[in-house]
Amino acid sequence: MAQGVPMDELDDMTLRKEYSPEALEETYYFSDYDHDGTRYLDWEKYCSWFTTYETDEEYLKYFEEISKKIKWIKRYMEFERGSPEWIEVEARGFRQAVEIALDFPHMSFDLALTVRSDHIFNTRFDHFDREEIDPLLFEIWKRLTKRKITFRQALEQIQQENMFPRQEKCIQFVLDNSSIYTRLQSTFDTCVEDISDETPEDEGRRLITMAVWSKLHKEKTWNEYIMRKIEIAKHIGLDLQATCIRI
Structure with missing residues (x-):
């Protein structure tokens, strides 16, 4: 058994025999990673891809480059998906992504396309589900705690x-469906659950912002999946340069 043997005396074949995928699965080693496929944006596709460590490492660098150099696309999030304006913006981003990919020899077309799509997904989520919802949650909390009114009255x-025109449909839906525990109510409860009514407004705003960015569910993308793979490989002592694993 490998237990008690110094790590520098273990080779990759010994570790594979000792910690086979079947054995790890039997002990629920991967349960935190693959038990709930909803944690990832495209779980089935991610599970079907087998990539080398070199490709994974390069993918992370490429993703970082795309996130920095195509950050400008955030300015156009208000364009309707499928509209001529958005199609033009998306095409411009795609051309730039392809140009950047030329500096990354391990990037296939599918991987480059995934980076671009995941970057847009992240940007949209941050814009609509974080940045825009943050001030609305604060205004609701302020009215509930300072004016001592109900959630519905605050809305x-x-x-x-007319404080949040772009949230009008969401607000109206809550007002029209008082018997339903809506997504907005759930989001609000999640983000303010640890904030007392006596908290000063400035501190309350800060805590709500922190909660919006840390507590709200967001599906993970391929780059985060790769980081999990590398974490697992390092934890069980696999030779990353010679290993191709999936989780």
Whole structure:
């Protein structure tokens, strides 16, 4: 058994025999990673891909480059998907992504396309599900705690003041469906659950912002899947340069 043997005396073949995928699965080693496929944006596709460590490492660098150099696309998130304006923006981003990919020899067309798609997904989520919802949650919390009114009354006031025009449909849906525990209510409860009513407004705003960015569920993308693979490989002592694993 490998137990008690110094790591520098273990070779890759010994580790494979000792910690086979079947044995690890039997002990639920991967349960935190693959038990819930909803953690990832495209779980089935990710599981079907086998890539080398060199490709994975290069993918992470390429993803970082795309995130920095195509950050400008955030300015156009308000364009409707499928509209001529958005199609033009998306085409411009695709051309730039292809140009950047030329400096990464291990990047296939499918991987480059995945990076671009995941970058747009991340940008959209951050814009619509974080940055725009953050101030709305704060206004609701402020009214509930300082004015001592109900969630519904707070939304009615916010609607009357027309504070968040782009959230109008969401607000109206809550007001029209008082018997339903809506996504907005769930999001609000999640983000303010640890904030007391006596918390000063500035501190409350800061804590809500932190919760929006840390507590709200967001599906993970291929780059995060790769980091999990590398984490597992390092943990069980596999030779990353010679190993191709999936989780």
